[in-house]
Amino acid sequence: MKKKFSEAIINNQIVIIVFVIYVFGLIAGSVCYNSIDSESVKAVTDELLSFKQKTFTQQLVNDLCLNMTMYFLTFIFGLCCIGLPAVSLMPFLIGIINSVKISYFYLNYGTKGIGYTLLMILPGASMFVAVSVLSACDGIDMSRVLFKAAFRGGSFDKSLAFQYLKEFLFFGIATIVISVLNALLTTSLSSIIAL
Numbered sequence: 001m002k003k004k005f006s007e008a009i010i011n012n013q014i015v016i017i018v019f020v021i022y023v024f025g026l027i028a029g030s031v032c033y034n035s036i037d038s039e040s041v042k043a044v045t046d047e048l049l050s051f052k053q054k055t056f057t058q059q060l061v062n063d064l065c066l067n068m069t070m071y072f073l074t075f076i077f078g079l080c081c082i083g084l085p086a087v088s089l090m091p092f093l094i095g096i097i098n099s100v101k102i103s104y105f106y107l108n109y110g111t112k113g114i115g116y117t118l119l120m121i122l123p124g125a126s127m128f129v130a131v132s133v134l135s136a137c138d139g140i141d142m143s144r145v146l147f148k149a150a151f152r153g154g155s156f157d158k159s160l161a162f163q164y165l166k167e168f169l170f171f172g173i174a175t176i177v178i179s180v181l182n183a184l185l186t187t188s189l190s191s192i193i194a195l
Contacts, residue, residue, distance in 0.1 A: 014137045018091050022129060025095020032096070033103040045104045054190075060183035064176070067128055070094055071135060071175045075168050078139025081146035087139040094132050098125045120189055124182025131178065135171040138164060 009016065054062070074090045077083030101121050105113030142164045148154035 014140055015133060018088070018133050018136045018140070021088060022091035022095040022133065025092035026099045027095075028092070029096035029099025030103050033100050034107070045100065054187065056183055056187040059187050060180060063124070063179040063183050063186075066097070067175050067179050068172075070097075070132060071172060074132065074135050074139050075172070078135075078142045078164075078168070079146070080143060081150045082143075084140055084143040084147070087136055087143055090139075091129075091133060091136050094129060098129070101125070116193065119193065120186050123185060124178060127178045127181075128175065131171050131174045135168065138167050138171070 070090055070093065074087055077086035077090070080086075098121070102117050105117045105121070107113070109116060145154075145156060145160065149156035
């Protein structure tokens with residue numbers, strides 16, 4: 001039993017490390033949001049996170065822009081042989097973004113904000129975190145392979161490149177579907193739930 005557990009950790013060490021980086025992003029975002037007490041920051045977060053006035057199209061554009069930006073950065077840095085540090089930072093940034101959303105609703109609406117976060121933020125955020133962690137792991141793997149091929153005399157197989165590109169295409173489609181579902185959920189529930 002102990003051997004299987006240690007093998008599982010060794011086999012999934014990249015996923016675990018990327019998830020820990022995401023958790024550090026959550027912690028950093030909540031600490032930063034709580035320590036910055038500025039009217040301009042509050043005005044920006046009010047504008048970005050207010051779901052009351054947004055239509056489905058506005059919410060969809062907002063979600064697509066945010067999620068696809070993070071996804072494409074992960075994809076682009078994954079295609080670079082020296083992109084490993086940047087790919088590793090993407091889950092950290094996603095953690096900061098999610099933490100700011102959660103902190104905003106908790107600090108401005110108290111217990112209502114917690115319920116609002118559970119219904120409106122966490123479903124889409126948790127699905128996107130799962131996709132972004134997996135795409136970051138693939139980006140890290142691809143960046144390592146490219147680094148070894150470029151600087152250590154290793155070889156790069158085209159079939160491996162196509163495999164990575166297929167996985168990134170799947171993650172891109174999943175990101176779009178998550179954005180559409182999140183926008184649909186958010187706009188439908190925001191007409192029912194009032195803060």
